[in-house]
Every structure is written in structure tokens, then in C-alpha cells.
Amino acid sequence: MKIIIPKKFDKFTIEDMFKSLHLPKKELHLLRMSKEITVNDEQSHLRATISAGDILNVPVLEETSQYVSSYRLAEVKYEDEYLAIVVKPKGVKTHPNDMNEANTLMNHVIYTLDSDYTEPVHRLDQETVGLVLIAKHPIAKKVLDRMLEDREITRTYKAQVDSLLPLKPQTIDMPIGKDKFHPNKRRVSPTGQRAITHILESHMLDEHTAEVELKLDTGRTHQIRVHLAEIGHPVVGDPLYNNSKLRQLKLHSYKIEFEHPFKDEIVTVTLDD
Numbered sequence: 001m002k003i004i005i006p007k008k009f010d011k012f013t014i015e016d017m018f019k020s021l022h023l024p025k026k027e028l029h030l031l032r033m034s035k036e037i038t039v040n041d042e043q044s045h046l047r048a049t050i051s052a053g054d055i056l057n058v059p060v061l062e063e064t065s066q067y068v069s070s071y072r073l074a075e076v077k078y079e080d081e082y083l084a085i086v087v088k089p090k091g092v093k094t095h096p097n098d099m100n101e102a103n104t105l106m107n108h109v110i111y112t113l114d115s116d117y118t119e120p121v122h123r124l125d126q127e128t129v130g131l132v133l134i135a136k137h138p139i140a141k142k143v144l145d146r147m148l149e150d151r152e153i154t155r156t157y158k159a160q161v162d163s164l165l166p167l168k169p170q171t172i173d174m175p176i177g178k179d180k181f182h183p184n185k186r187r188v189s190p191t192g193q194r195a196i197t198h199i200l201e202s203h204m205l206d207e208h209t210a211e212v213e214l215k216l217d218t219g220r221t222h223q224i225r226v227h228l229a230e231i232g233h234p235v236v237g238d239p240l241y242n243n244s245k246l247r248q249l250k251l252h253s254y255k256i257e258f259e260h261p262f263k264d265e266i267v268t269v270t271l272d273d
Contacts, residue, residue, distance in 0.1 A: 001137050002081070005054040006264040014039075014056065015046035021261050022146040027139065034059050063138045064116040066099050070107035077131065077269045082262050083121075083144065084113055084134040085269045090249075094123040094132060109134055117141075121148055122155070122219050130157070130253025131271060143261045148219075153258040155216050156200075157224055160250035161233040162242065163210040167202040172227040176220045185240055186222045188230050195220040197227045209236060213254075224251060 009017045014037065018028060028046075031037065036059040037044045050056060075087040088094060088105045095106040109118045113136065121133040121144045133153065135141035147153050161167070177192025179185035186192075196217035202210050210233070214224055222241070228234055229241040237248035257268045 001058050001060045001139055003056045003058070003262050005050045005052055005056055006262065007052045008264055009050060010052040011049060013047050013049050014044070014058075017050065018046075021143045022150075023139065024142055024146075027142060031058060058139070060138050065106075065110055065118050067096065067104075067106045067110040067118070068099065068102040069111040070102050070104075071111055072103075072108045074105065074108035074112040076112060077271075077273055078267060079113065080263075081136065082140040082260075083136055084109075084118075085131050085256055085267075086112075086134055087271065088124050088128070088130060088132050088253075090127060090129045091247075093126050094120055105132060121145060121153075124253055125222060125225070125249075125251075127247060127249040128251050128253060129271075131155075131256045131269060132253070133256055140261070147258060147261065151217055153256065155219075155253060156255040156257075157214045157216070158252055158254045159212050159214065159224060159228065160205060160209050160236040161212055161228055162208065162236060163202075163204075163233050164208065166204055166210050167199050167212050167233060169201060170199050172197040172199070172231060174227060174230060176223060176226050182240075186220070186226050188226060193220055194218060195223050195227065197224055225249075 032046050038057045039048060039054050076084055078085040086109055093104040096104045115136040117137055119135050119141050121135055124130055124132060135144050173196050174188045175192035176186050176195040177189035179187045198215040200213045200215055202212045205211050225235050225238055225241045234242035236250040237244045237246060239247055255270045260267050
């Protein structure tokens with residue numbers, strides 16, 4: 001894995017750079033033992049000091065993704081040597097439940113991206129359209145997973161909901177668990193996992209429908225759909241939580257924004273780009 005050292009890591013040691021990115025201890029140990037680290041094509045080690053513009057090469061475990069190629073192109077909104085942001089279409093699963101499936105987003109991604117390693121950093125519900133962040137290297141996956149957990153990756157959604165008035169900005173902090181009466185549903189439950197959804201703003205589309213902009217701190221299954229239904233404003237077209245007879249779920253992952261872990265830039269991608 002090649003990293004051109006950005007200014008934010010100027011005069012760091014290689015080890016301190018990876019520690020600041022919260023690379024797990026297992027991977028740090030493997031790098032510490034490695035004889036294959038180079039800086040500007042010269043053999044180096046984790047305690048070496050690096051400068052902005054240096055070319056760092058670190059070995060990565062020989063990991064490859066095992067998705068079957070779909071031979072269908074994914075829509076790519078952003079890509080570099082470390083990660084990509086792609087669009088998941090409506091009705092397509094993020095990844096297969098077994099490795100023989102060949103019509104999920106990740107099957108399209110493995111065909112489209114020039115990388116043997118492509119893994120999703122988060123998922124979207126099957127009926128949700130929108131942006132999904134993809135890691136192209138195992139080290140990038142570890143770093144992005146940690147960034148997501150620490151809320152350093154902002155995911156913004158838009159939903160159309162049943163409402164007679166705009167929804168006020170608010171935070172919905174309600175745990176979500178499985179619905180024991182319906183295997184495909186989730187529900188607010190005191191024994192569930194903590195789930196936090198922020199309603200940022202809202203405006204009326206017509207006299208019965210509001211469009212809501214939301215941000216997630218957690219990524220539970222059906223989180224937005226469950227939370228909005230719980231407060232009395234289910235998503236339009238939701239067959240599970242709004243008794244819709246049509247599968248026209250009006251919810252999409254609209255924007256992803258974060259500080260790039262390996263570059264001096266903020267990555268901001270919207271569905272309209």
C-alpha cells in the first residue's frame with residue numbers, strides 16, 4: 001500500500017501516524033515486525049520520521065474479496081487508491097448473504113473497481129437508494145471502520161414522511177431491537193442496541209408530506225424507518241412501517257463527508273454530483 005505523506009503527518013513517525021489513525025494493535029504489530037516498509041524506495045521501519053511528500057510503502061496482508069463478479073458496472077461518484085463512494089440502486093442488497101449471489105452492490109463493485117479488495121464500510125437497506133463508502137485496502141478498511149465508529153464520517157439522508165407540518169430539529173435516541181413477531185422488522189425496544197438519529201431540518205412538499213434531512217450517529221438495521229415511524233412520521237412508501245402497498249420507499253443516502261485519512265482534503269460527495 002503506497003501512501004504519499006500528507007502535510008498533516010509531517011514530522012510524525014510512521015508508527016505515530018498509524019496510531020493517530022487508530023490502526024488496530026494487531027496490524028501495528030505486523031507492521032512493526034515487517035522488513036518490507038520503505039520510504040522513498042529505501043528500507044525503513046515504524047519508528048522512522050516521515051516528511052510531507054515522502055512516499056511510504058507498507059505491506060498489506062494478502063487479503064482479497066471473494067464476491068462473484070456481476071459483469072455490471074456500479075455507478076462511482078468518487079474513487080482514489082484507498083477508497084471509493086458508489087451508488088446503491090433501489091431493490092439491490094448491499095452485499096450477498098452467501099458467496100454464490102451475484103446481483104448485489106458488491107458484485108457490481110468488484111467488477112467495476114480495479115482492485116482485488118473491495119469491502120463496504122457500512123450498509124443500506126435493500127429498498128434504500130444512495131451512497132455507500134467502499135474500502136479498497138485492508139488497512140483503509142480498518143481505519144474507515146474506526147472513523148465510522150467514532151462518528152468522523154457524516155452520513156446525511158433525505159426522507160419523505162407523512163406529516164401535516166415540518167418536523168422540528170431534534171435527536172431521536174431510542175434503542176432498536178428485533179421484532180419477535182416479524183422476522184424482517186425491527187422495533188424500538190429497551191433491550192435493543194442504542195440508536196441515534198438527528199433530524200436536521202424539514203420542509204413541506206405538499207399538505208400531507210414533509211421532506212426531512214437526517215444524520216446518523218449509529219447504523220442499526222432500518223434505523224431511520226423505525227425511528228420516524230415511532231415518532232408518528234413514517235417514511236412514505238414503506239411497506240414494513242407504513243403499510244404501503246407499493247414498494248416506493250422515499251428514503252435515500254444523500255451525502256457522505258469526512259476528512260480523508262491519507263490525504264490533506266475533505267471528501268464531500270452528494271447523490272446529485
